[in-house]
Amino acid sequence: MGETTFRFILFGWILIALVIFIILLFIAAPYGRHFKKNFGPSVNAKLGWILMESPAPLIFAIFFFSSIHSYTIIPVLFLIMWQIHYLDRAFIYPLTLRLSSKPLPIAVLVAGIIFNTLNAYLNSYYIANNISKYSVSWLFDIRFLFGIGLFIFGFIINRQSDYILYRIRLHTGQEYGIPENGLYRWISCPNYLGEIFIWLGWTVATWSPVAAAFSLWSIANLVPRARSHHRWYKETFQDYPVERRILLPWLW
Ligand SMILES: NC(=O)c1ccc[n+]([C@@H]2O[C@H](COP(=O)([O-])OP(=O)(O)OC[C@H]3O[C@@H](n4cnc5c(N)ncnc54)[C@H](OP(=O)(O)O)[C@@H]3O)[C@@H](O)[C@H]2O)c1
Secondary structure, eight states, X not given: OOHHHHHHHHHHHHHHHHHHHHXXXXXXXXXXXXXXXXXXXXXXXXXXXXXXXXXXXHXXXXXXXXXXXXXOHHHHHHHHXXXXXXXXXXXXXXXXXXXXXXXXXXXXXXXXHHHHHHHHHHHHHHHHHTGGGGSGGGGXXXXXXXXXXXXXXXXXXXXXXHHHXXXXXXXXXXXXXXXXXXXXXXXXXXXXXXXXXXXXXXXXXXXXXXXXXXHHHHHHHHHHHHHHHHHHHHHHOTTOOTTOBSSSTTTO
16 A cells, blocks of 8 residues: 555544544444444344454454564564454453343444454554564653553453443343442443543554544544433433543543
8 A cells, every 4th residue: 555545544534533423422323222223133242242343353463464574572562452452352242241232233233344344454554564663662662651551551441340330230130230330430431431541552552643543433432422321321310420420530
């Protein structure tokens, strides 16, 4: 891919994220608690999440191994970070979903597959084509160290928060409850805040415009969704804590 084509694709990719952000401010993505039958046919959520997320680890690995021929520590660390997140998201996380979970509309599934395929390709492409930037000295670069730290911090928050939600159903048998522990004490969607930190950390560690576009996509998806979840909690539970914010403790 030439430099001009790459810039053109990246620009389009960022533009689509902005359009999606605006749409999602008005229409909550119709899966999970916001599922609606009128969004067409759907599949079982477990199967849907596996199909939707598995292109991310597969495409990244295929492109990585087919285009990088001498392996140095930094690109391998990026590969490990990506795979730890996505193998878990694609193959472990769906196991925590109940068979009776709300189905995933095929429209959302297809959009997710297209997004994950292109996003994994672009992230892997950038690393493979900027291999000289990621020499051993990058290991001691403040951007790499801070980025890795933020990635790990976000990962812990995201997984801990998803686990708290998982335990609500496991222990109470209720479909939905008010989450009480961890960062839920302050905000309605700490799993989304953790996810945003993961990709901001990835962006800083790789110092890549493609990763920055991915962070933008995550914000475009998750900020409006956190807003919809927060509204839903307040409408559904009379005793929902009034001091709890949406995504940023004490602020919003
Ligand atoms: N990078 C990105 O752009 C992106 C986009 C989307 C998702 N994700 C990540 O994917 C993961 C799942 O996303 P999601 O949108 O499905 O998150 P979610 O709406 O918070 O739901 C997570 C899981 O917990 C269940 N759940 C949610 N609230 C609950 C409650 N109050 N009581 C009991 N169970 C509850 C959900 O069931 P139901 O599904 O039946 O509601 C679902 O199984 C998250 O970690 C998120 O960060 C990332």
